[in-house]
Amino acid sequence: MTRIGVVLFPGSNCEQDAVEAVTGLGGDADLLWHGEESLGDADAVIVPGGFAHGDYLRPGAIARFSPIMGAVARFAADGGPVVGICNGFQVLTEAGLLPGALQKNAGLKFLCTTVGLRVETTTTVLTSEARAGQILQIPINHFEGSYTCSPETLRQLHEEDRVVLRYVDNPNGSIDDIAGVCNEGRNVVGLMPHPERACHPLLGSTDGQPLLRSLLAATSPRTLLR
Amino acid sequence: MATFSVLVEVKLRPGIADPQGSTIERSLPHLGFDGIAGVKVGKAIRFTCEAADEAACRAEVDDMAHRFLTNPVIEDYDLTVHEVGA
Numbered sequence: 001m002t003r004i005g006v007v008l009f010p011g012s013n014c015e016q017d018a019v020e021a022v023t024g025l026g027g028d029a030d031l032l033w034h035g036e037e038s039l040g041d042a043d044a045v046i047v048p049g050g051f052a053h054g055d056y057l058r059p060g061a062i063a064r065f066s067p068i069m070g071a072v073a074r075f076a077a078d079g080g081p082v083v084g085i086c087n088g089f090q091v092l093t094e095a096g097l098l099p100g101a102l103q104k105n106a107g108l109k110f111l112c113t114t115v116g117l118r119v120e121t122t123t124t125v126l127t128s129e130a131r132a133g134q135i136l137q138i139p140i141n142h143f144e145g146s147y148t149c150s151p152e153t154l155r156q157l158h159e160e161d162r163v164v165l166r167y168v169d170n171p172n173g174s175i176d177d178i179a180g181v182c183n184e185g186r187n188v189v190g191l192m193p194h195p196e197r198a199c200h201p202l203l204g205s206t207d208g209q210p211l212l213r214s215l216l217a218a219t220s221p222r223t224l225l226r
Numbered sequence: 227m228a229t230f231s232v233l234v235e236v237k238l239r240p241g242i243a244d245p246q247g248s249t250i251e252r253s254l255p256h257l258g259f260d261g262i263a264g265v266k267v268g269k270a271i272r273f274t275c276e277a278a279d280e281a282a283c284r285a286e287v288d289d290m291a292h293r294f295l296t297n298p299v300i301e302d303y304d305l306t307v308h309e310v311g312a
Contacts, residue, residue, distance in 0.1 A: 057294075058297055061294065061297070094297065099299075100299060101297050101299040101300045103242065103243065103244065103300060104245055105245070106243065106245055107245070108245045108246065108249060146243070148242060148299075148300060149299065150299070173245075
């Protein structure tokens, strides 16, 4: 069975949602304490949402120095699938595993609502089971979710087809409506919306399922290689 | 060794949206403050630093600012250093 390691920082608050969503889709999930230096036998990693280390200084600024992040960086460099959701996306940008940064929302409001997301590419570990152009209804829950990057980075993201998800109706002022991006290897994806909160009809949407199913599928070849 | 008082002023890079600054700027005329422009909001981080001399102190704080105190993708900083005692 595919094992997803869900990183737990002091101040994470979406780790259990991630565990529930993954197990609901037939995967297995373990919490990985941020003070650990190894990912154990995880086949993929989720860096979940929340307020790691209180978001002090900047979201992700302290979390990126947690011991486990060294293991996450090595795993990612090795091609291992890594997904950062919300605060997890902020942590991955601070850690330099993804380009750009997340800024305060343009309207200076904490946004807690469900938004439409367009799948822009299916050749990533988070979108292989989705369809290009598919519109997904997924919740957002953030204050610092406005994606920003230099014009050179934006050009590179376009040229390499690395904008993974876009907002249908931009809620936070993100540059180019960007809701999620991936790294060069397409095995590290960060997104502000919460697919793990859209994995059961009782939650109002199951549109997060194709995304997390993609992550579970992405782990398979790796497992076979062992 | 000497002790230096350090002020790191973290500011957003030019071209990066500053919604807090714009909101403050828009509010000021309503409160009767006219002719105000270019409002920017940043962070001030203060501490003391023991170092051999001012150059060593600045080098240490520059390293700290690049790796931790600022996110170079969106932020820049100004550094003020004063010796406060030997």
